[in-house]
Amino acid sequence: MKYIYDLHKTMLANNLILIYEGEFTQEITKSVLAMAERNMDSIGEESSIKRKVFNVMVECLQNIVKHSDEISDPSLGKYTAIFMIGKKDEEYIITTGNPIKNDNIDSVKDRLDKINSLDKDGLKTLYKEIIKGTEISEKGGAGLGFVDMARKSGNALEYTFEPMSDDFSFFSLKSTVSRQA
Template sequence: MLDVYQYFKKMRDESIILYFKGEITNNLLTSILQLIDDKLERKSEAIKTKRKVFSILLECLQNVYNYYQEKEFDNERYHSAILMIKKTDNAYHIVTGNYMSNTEVPQLRNKLNKVNALSPVELKAFYKEVLNEEEFTGSGGAGLGIIDMARKSGQKIDYSFDSVSESHCFYSLQVKVLA
């Protein structure tokens, strides 16, 4: 029999505020945002920290939702993503993951590496530069999300691309917000 209490205990001990795996829908996004807003309110976090966590969570969820597509791997359908929010002594960790085509990896990796290499002043200038270029992505944005997450968190963005097939990978992203 499945030992549910062990899962519960592990999530409690590791201070997991929210863990979700499944299909991302617009209604789900609204519910998650409301849930986290309520949890942050109950934790009596500083307003600045709440705003950063909420803003970065919103950006992460928009990225997953906007780039979320039904993926087919080896005759099986993987139509799911993950979201986890964890609180440690001094930070919130927002983690997302979803499947993507390997052809998309080089451009995204380059952008993540560039953003991680910039200082806060350089990030601000890069944000303005990208905003002024007005080159919009296929999802309607200008590609500002990653830059904005790095600016608001003040931390490097942790990411990985784990191969799952010859043509696809699982992309995970972690943003840390100091509390």
């Protein structure tokens, strides 16, 4: 049972206030958002900060629900997604992770690099371009999620792809929202 203590120490050391690992559905997403909102309410967080954090969380969770790739490799077992939110003195850190097909990495990386290269006005312009010229994909998205995360957080999106097999990697995404209004 030492692992529970080790997990607790890890959560404290990394200022994590909520971790969920498992299947992500719309219902579970609503529950995770409600728990995070209650936590921010309990510490008296400013409403403008809560809105930004909530918006980024929604986009992160929708990204998992709509875009996680199902692993079809029996040697890897069942991999699910993870969501974490942490709070430091000056910022909230929202981190997600989910399996992704290696074939999809380049397009995700290109999109994130483009978004991270833009300033506030550039992000606003890209957002408008996507709204005007994009159709909804079969997964239900128009490609606005990452752009919206960058716009609302005001910070670059950090990411990694950890190889899992020849076909899959684990995609981790971190968004930081300042607690300064």
